[in-house]
Amino acid sequence: MRKNSIKNIRINSEVQKELSNIIRTEVKDPRIHPMTSVVAVEVAPDLKSCKAYISVLGNEKAAEDTLEGLKNAVGYIRRALARSVNLRNTPEITFILDQSIEYGVHMTRLIDDVVGKEEVSDDGMNTEGDEGSC
Incomplete structure (x- = not known):
């Protein structure tokens, strides 16, 4: 076999x-x-x-x-x-x-943290850019 x-x-x-x-x-x-x-x-x-x-x-x-x-x-x-x-x-x-499940959860948290920081910085830039174009 x-x-x-x-x-x-x-x-x-x-x-x-x-x-x-x-x-x-x-x-x-x-x-x-x-x-x-x-x-x-x-x-x-x-x-x-x-x-x-x-x-x-x-x-x-x-x-x-x-x-x-x-x-x-x-x-x-x-x-x-x-x-x-x-x-x-x-x-x-x-x-x-x-420990692959634990490692996967850890990596997901890191990715969520990075994506959360990018969304905050993108929101700050969009509001400034909208004011300048009006």
């Missing part, structure tokens, strides 16, 4: 959905932040390993605590995944912190 085959894409999406459900409903570790989401999952073609990209809506401390809690609960999560997804092999899960 190739990495980008339709079967692998379906397995990735199914594992992502189930991991998200398991983390949200079954894992009771207080270190795991309630606003934790599984952004993407990459299951190896041989079904032996899996990279799960996790995003945490919160500060840096909450993200670190969540990642630590997930690493400690990886055995339970893997067992729950084996019960919910019928695969030949249940992959070893590696959790990776994904």
